[in-house]
Amino acid sequence: MTQAAPLIDAKTANDIAQGRHGDPFAVLGLHEVDGALVMRAMRPEADSVEVIDAKTGRALVTLERVADGLFAGVIPRRKKRFDYHLRMTRGSDVWEEQDAYAFGPKLGEMDEYLLGEGTHNQLWDAVGAHVCTHQDVEGTHFAVWAPNASRVSVVGNFNGWDGRRHVMRRRGATGVHEIFLPGLGDGTVYKYEIIDGAGNLLPLKADPVGFGAELPPATASVVRDLRGYEWSDAGWLSKRGAKHKIDQPISIYEVHLESWRRVPEEGNRSLTYLEHASMLVDYARDMGFTHIELTPVSEYPFGGSWGYQPVGLFAPTSRFGTPQEFRAFVDACHQAGLGLIIDWVPGHFPTDQHGLGQFDGTPLYEHADPKEGFHPDWNTLVYNYGRTEVQNFLIANAKFWFEEYHIDGLRVDAVASMLYRDYSRKEGEWVPNKDGGRENLEAIAFMQRMNEVVYAADDSILTAAEESTAFPGVSAPTSSGGLGFGFKWNMGWMNDTLRYMAEDPINRKYHHDKMTFGLHYAFSENFILPISHDEVVHGKGSMLGKMPGDDWQRFANLRAYYGFMWGHPGKKLLFMGCEFAQGGEWNNETSLDWHLLDHAPHKGMQSLVRDLNTLYRTTPALYEKDTSEDGFRWIDGGNAADSVFSWVRYGKEGTPPVLVVSNFTPVPRTNYRIGVPHAGHWAERLNSDAAIYGGTDTGNPGGADAQEMSMHGCPYSIEITVPPLATVFFQLSDS
Incomplete structure (x- = not known):
């Protein structure tokens, strides 16, 4: 020089x-x-x-x-x-x-190729913040996709939040920027400082693929070392696939972690992941559920969204602990024989300035046109499913939860809003697809691809769609044009039956079809019957509050309804608090009203749900042919005058059938003759009117023997007592 x-x-x-x-x-x-x-x-x-x-x-x-x-x-x-x-x-x-x-670059040529192509299904291994050893030095490697930025920096306390200090290296045409910062490790707080293509300094951004986040309302990302957790669930994982088949019992307990149970002695705080790993897991197992489903745990800024407006899709919310502690919770579920499903939100994301919106100064993850990229219902942005990198981001996130956290299923939120471009939009407020139609072809292709990828990686998992329309083939294979989900929520069944139950019993005969209509399509999809959080918020009241009549009738109505639900084809889902008939509408800011269990009617409801789950899991006729027409037969589905419904459930060959009878009036039916398809003794297995549940104890101790007297198109019949406002289960036995 x-x-x-x-x-x-x-x-x-x-x-x-x-x-x-x-x-x-x-x-x-x-x-x-x-x-x-x-x-x-x-x-x-x-x-x-x-x-x-x-x-x-x-x-x-x-x-x-x-x-x-x-x-x-x-x-x-x-x-x-x-x-x-x-x-x-x-x-x-x-x-x-x-x-x-x-330090030189850490991303390899294959990473660069897949990132550039938008097909990196292990995206989280390439981008995000990774504690690692690079060139024999411990530190953290940062990488982020911001293709239209003129400069991207990592900022945090370690550099005084000064974006001039650690400007990142651009990786060619990939649009990814990376840097290795020696000495930084788990717990480091950071964001990205971005200058857009026009030279404008943008608001600081959280990491789209960050593994941790600050406790809200703080909004920075936090470096989390995902290495080193020792799982103890190999036994569960080896059996998981068998438990998720359509011929198996699946009964799901839906939980909002922040309000399931709180600690009033400590400022009414929520439980931690580790406390849930003990208390919630033990409770769900004792109640006989097969799965727990969590409202979204991906980091979200606003608690009132219940997680349905996430910002950090790769970060378990810090509200309850660290990623490793969330893993311990999942592990505890599996060791208790429970599957864990999480709600997943690829349908929209919030406009918070630290989030994905206008990430590099351009509509990177969302559509530029608000007619395509804005949800009027939730004031949120819509992902651009037609962009390869965005589709890759979402599909990789789905895989991430299965692979890094061993979750067992994804319940995909708001699928209907993704399927249709005119969802909640007036004429002129939406853009037709390339063929002039209302279907969102890009979103359909995304969901199909997502299901193909996650099931190809591990076919023992499950996916479920919250889909409220008649869109065909939601749970059909993609090879036949379906969306490829394992299951679909049966929103029509839920809406119809709850409208029926809201009627005074004297008027129910005029609405009889609301309880029977679901059987016209019950086998068109692999259905889950959902009584979810959406049914007990926004002025809808509690499940108990939906029931008409005095206190006794309201409890009896709800017991009868749960019996009807557990006897109906379809897997089961019940939101927390509904199992003990919480009296008030769910409030996400307080604990469930556990003190109600000191009162006999609520304790009785809890016992009924526990026993329904036990009956369901131990009675193959109630689940083996959930998706097959030959697993169901109406005995009398047309008795509108008495508001009595009766049907038989069949399992596989050799499985004793089950007769279910529901009476939705407060009138007991004595000497009530009902047809049965087989001779023999029909034992009463469960009666929702039993005294232990809070009922009148009207029923059929010991059951009834079939007589060779034809009725309801059956060669045999039995004479029984049908309790008021009750559902009774009988099973054919040898004695």
């Missing part, structure tokens, strides 16, 4: 000092210039900077300040790169650090 040559030209120095240089790795760190080794370091927090030989600890040179915060100098008697540290001083403070600009 000639004596007259500058250490750095003025324009480059100024661009670096202002944090607006597009390729800082070409400037900062060690570089050979005109035969000399030049060191440049952007350290605006320091008064002076020295270069230290990492092997000897000897100071080689004190750098010269060449611009605001920028230091440079020639390394004497050195021609080749070497390991070094930087020693900074500020007043009386002295500290040493390794230089981020001494």
